[in-house]
Amino acid sequence: MKVSVKELILFGVLGGFVAVLQIALSFLPNIETVSLLIILFSLIYRKKALYIVYTFVVIMGLSYGFGLWWFGYVILWPILSTITYKIRNFISEKYLALSLYSGIFGLLFGFFYAIPYGIFGGLNAGLIYWIAGIPYDIVHGVGNYFIMLFLGKKVFDLVNKLNNRYFFY
Numbered sequence: 001m002k003v004s005v006k007e008l009i010l011f012g013v014l015g016g017f018v019a020v021l022q023i024a025l026s027f028l029p030n031i032e033t034v035s036l037l038i039i040l041f042s043l044i045y046r047k048k049a050l051y052i053v054y055t056f057v058v059i060m061g062l063s064y065g066f067g068l069w070w071f072g073y074v075i076l077w078p079i080l081s082t083i084t085y086k087i088r089n090f091i092s093e094k095y096l097a098l099s100l101y102s103g104i105f106g107l108l109f110g111f112f113y114a115i116p117y118g119i120f121g122g123l124n125a126g127l128i129y130w131i132a133g134i135p136y137d138i139v140h141g142v143g144n145y146f147i148m149l150f151l152g153k154k155v156f157d158l159v160n161k162l163n164n165r166y167f168f169y
Contacts, residue, residue, distance in 0.1 A: 001047055010167060011048065014041065015055025015095075021061065028138035029150070036147050038077060040156050042084035043092050044163065053081045068120060072113040079112075080105055086136050095152045103145030110137040 003011070015035075018163075021033045034056070042049040057073045064070075084091070091097045110133040118126020 001135055003048065003051065005026050006167065007048065008051070011045075011051040012055055015052045016059060018056040019051065019059035019063065021023050030136045030145075031143040032140075033147060033151075034077070034082065035144045036151060036155065038081050039084050039098060039102055039148070040152065040159065042081045043088050043156070044159055046085055046088070049081050049085070053077045071116040075079065075116070076109065076112055081169070087138055092167060093153075093156070095149060099145045101148040103141045104150040105141075106144035107141030110134065151166055 011015075012061065018034055019035070025032055038053055038056075039158050045052070052096050057070075057077055059072045060073055074159070087101075091101055111130050114130035115127040117129040121129075
């Protein structure tokens with residue numbers, strides 16, 4: 001996967017943009033635009049979206065510290081990007097399907113995020129972490145669903161328009 005200097009700059013800026021949005025919305029529990037952007041960037045930039053994802057993950061680690069929580073980010077966000085890339089033919093520009101996909105990811109986020117806690121703290125720690133977070137997972141899933149439903153097409157069209165104008169994607 002060869003990346004031009006222009007793409008490297010673009011992906012760095014987009015990764016920083018995702019991080020800034022995550023931090024700006026951090027006062028709202030589990031309401032975020034990261035899922036929306038990673039899904040859409042994966043549809044647009046395909047495998048190269050992983051550069052954006054890892055830039056975001058590193059910035060979040062630098063911002064909040066590289067704690068146990070960070071390993072969940074290292075695992076989950078690239079998985080979301082990769083799965084999106086793999087199923088892109090079934091979900092691309094089908095915003096109800098994208099909304100469901102994003103909502104399901106939000107619902108399952110806490111379950112998968114509990115895996116590192118289960119590995120490092122024991123099975124009980126992971127289970128307790130997951131169960132305690134179920135109300136937040138519900139908020140996360142519903143938030144992801146509606147954010148994708150209302151903003152998905154607009155953001156997708158805007159990014160494509162800007163790519164066509166400046167980056168010739």
